[in-house]
Amino acid sequence: MAQSFGQTEINWDKLDKTRFYVVGAGLFTGVSVALYPISVVKTRLQVATKDAVERSVFSVVKGLLKTDGVPGLYRGFGTVITGAIPARIIFLSTLETTKVAAFRMLEPFRLSETTQAAIANGVAGMTSSIFAQSVFVPIDVVSQKLMVQGYSGHAQYSGGLDVARKVLRSDGIRGLYRGFGLSVMTYSPSSAVWWASYGSSQRVIWRFLGHDTKYDEHTPSLQKIMLVQAMGGIIAGASSSCITTPLDTIKTRLQVMGHENKMSIKQVAKDLINEDGWKGFYRGFGPRFFSMSAWGTSMILTYEYLKRVCAKDE
Numbered sequence: 001m002a003q004s005f006g007q008t009e010i011n012w013d014k015l016d017k018t019r020f021y022v023v024g025a026g027l028f029t030g031v032s033v034a035l036y037p038i039s040v041v042k043t044r045l046q047v048a049t050k051d052a053v054e055r056s057v058f059s060v061v062k063g064l065l066k067t068d069g070v071p072g073l074y075r076g077f078g079t080v081i082t083g084a085i086p087a088r089i090i091f092l093s094t095l096e097t098t099k100v101a102a103f104r105m106l107e108p109f110r111l112s113e114t115t116q117a118a119i120a121n122g123v124a125g126m127t128s129s130i131f132a133q134s135v136f137v138p139i140d141v142v143s144q145k146l147m148v149q150g151y152s153g154h155a156q157y158s159g160g161l162d163v164a165r166k167v168l169r170s171d172g173i174r175g176l177y178r179g180f181g182l183s184v185m186t187y188s189p190s191s192a193v194w195w196a197s198y199g200s201s202q203r204v205i206w207r208f209l210g211h212d213t214k215y216d217e218h219t220p221s222l223q224k225i226m227l228v229q230a231m232g233g234i235i236a237g238a239s240s241s242c243i244t245t246p247l248d249t250i251k252t253r254l255q256v257m258g259h260e261n262k263m264s265i266k267q268v269a270k271d272l273i274n275e276d277g278w279k280g281f282y283r284g285f286g287p288r289f290f291s292m293s294a295w296g297t298s299m300i301l302t303y304e305y306l307k308r309v310c311a312k313d314e
Contacts, residue, residue: 013100015310015311015312021089029085031298032080033077034298035295037061038295039287040072041061046252047151050275063151076144079163080143082139082160090132091132094128095125095127099121099124102119114200117199117200117202118199122199125192125195129190137176140183142164143160145163145167146159146160164176178254178255190248194296198236209228230300230301233297237292237293241291249281249283250272250281
């Protein structure tokens with residue numbers, strides 16, 4: 001199982017699981033606090049109508065700060081954090097266990113290390129994303145409605161519970177899972193591309209830096225390991241955002257619509273084309289690109305640091 005990278009990677013069976021989940025909850029909450037405003041801006045840009053005044057990153061940020069101050073950049077944050085902890089536990093547990101199983105299954109095929117890493121990480125990323133969506137989609141629906149409330153004609157709410165109550169009253173439990181299929185179609189390939197790019201790019205970068213299969217003789221320094229991991233996160237975020245932004249734009253629009261304005265995927269796509277042409281599918285691409293690259297880099301450095309902190313003493 002890609003043993004040449006054994007000194008830079010910590011496997012699932014080497015982790016103290018309790019410490020991993022408790023410390024991880026705190027670390028990832030901190031990362032979310034730092035990057036959440038980007039999600040708010042991205043979501044608002046994606047749902048903006050043709051007549052909306054605020055249709056640029058600057059104007060959206062300025063409008064939020066003018067009406068609500070800094071708290072405006074954190075609309076829906078409490079809801080996201082509440083749901084993110086169980087979703088993150090499901091995601092990371094599935095990711096690590098599936099990755100180990102995938103590497104074992106690929107061993108008989110004698111693939112190159114880079115290919116093996118890309119496939120195993122990609123399969124693990126897709127599988128973990130599918131499992132996590134069962135928790136994350138309802139949180140996504142509620143938080144996005146809070147993010148866009150009062151913007152471009154969207155309804156106002158008193159909080160996350162108010163959103164959930166009104167959605168359940170109008171659409172039942174299906175309302176909280178609106179866009180679930182599209183979320184799976186968006187986030188599962190996105191997660192697969194992200195983790196495949198991350199796993200394979202690290203190995204390419206290590207070889208470029210002159211490290212081959214003889215890690216046992218020359219262990220990279222911690223600073224070099226973190227630099228390679230950060231570069232891998234940037235490459236993975238860039239690759240993923242380019243591929244999945246169109247689906248994310250359609251999904252976001254579907255999830256924030258009110259009961260009286262329900263539309264099909266086809267209708268949403270036609271509206272985007274009528275308003276902005278094909279570039280309408282890439283509404284909010286700048287913030288999404290930055291968000292996925294910044295989140296990816298921050299997340300992977302946090303994640304790898306978390307694994308080092310939670311590694312069992314030999």
